[in-house]
Amino acid sequence: MNPQPAAATSATGREPGLQLSCGYGTDRGLRRELNEDSFIASDPVFAVADGMGGHEAGEIASGICVRTLAGMPQLATGERTATAAVVQQYLVSADERIRTATGSRAGTTLSGVVVVEQMGAPYWLVMNIGDSRTYRLSQGEFAQVTVDHSEVQELVDAGEITREQAAVHPRRHVVTRALGTGDETEADYWLLPVEEGDRIMICSDGLNAELTDDHMFRILSTVGHPQDAVDALIQAALRSGGRDNVTVIVVDAKNVMNDAGTDTAPRPAAGVEDEDTLPRAQALDSTEVQDITEVDTEELPEAPGDVLPADAPDPASDSVTDTEGRHDGLK
Helix, strand or coil: CCCEEEEEEEEECCCCCCEEEEEEEEECCCCCCCCEEEEEEECCEEEEEEEECCCCHHHHHHHHHHHHHCCCHHHHHCCCCCCHHHHHHHHHHHHHHHHHHHCCCCEEEEEEEEEEEECCEEEEEEEEECCCEEEEEECCEEEECCCCCEHHHHHHHCCCCCHHHHCCCCCCCEECCCECCCCCCCCEEEEEECCCCCEEEEECHHHHCCCCHHHHHHHHHHCCCHHHHHHHHHHHHHHCCCCCCEEEEEEEEECCECCCCCECCCCCCCCCCCCCCEECCCCCCCCCCCCHHHCCCCCCCCCCCCCCCCCCCCCCCCEEECCCCECCCCC
16 A cells, blocks of 8 residues: 655644644555645645646646645745735646646646735635545534535536435546646635634545545544544545545644734534546546656746745645655546
8 A cells, every 4th residue: 555654743833823733644545556646734835736647647747736836935934925816826837837747638636725814814715626625624513615626516516416426426536627737727715714723624535535524524523633633534535445545634723813812703603436537628648748857947926025946845844745646647
């Protein structure tokens, strides 16, 4: 199986107010030869990329994606000043670099959060493209924040099939939006106030394809430490079949303060088989992609502050991981 060991927990708290702690890990799974998942867990950016393309192309795509996000200046300065527009600039850059490196024959999903502040209050800026997912456990309520960009999700939205039917539908691995391939590459964004005790979970579909929402909720609501929760989720996915790469990040928020220096008030609760995910726009062939060292290294989009190069060393104490990647170029 050759799993990648879960990395040590990262505890962040660059200011007297909001304190974040996170755990993260990835595993190749029981049936995959490669791990094409990549992830970044470095305050204020926490995200999972699920590569697709085959012949290591998926690993290249997801790796380019997380390294591009690692170039956001907020990771170097510690400021929580990003906006959806800034994030989208970096995703456009990642899309272009993936296309250059793979000849548009590989792509990647991306889901996660960027922690931002507005008027002195912290928010989760949730982003998503493809069918990796971001969930939130808040005030005892567990819910999927993101909406999959997939053919089966479109069928669910149209009322043609149920969520239960979508889980076993023959086209459940076909994504309708991704970075590096296809026509639609813009992410969806949500801005949610950070509440005291919030727990965010970000995962590739190797987790939610194996575990029900109830199963994930039980683990997240009973396992206290973020790293322990990550380890428990990955092991549960492997016991359930481990048919795909599985990557999980769990982020906890404590000491949530607003601009007046008081705790924010709780918000009322809101009312598989061994297959790869495929981009709908095209059938990916088996042609070899060019080596990762040939990726264009032009500067990232301009943003306030110094921008780290996409291939900069990993931030100390945090994690940018693409060594064992994620799904096969065909997700």
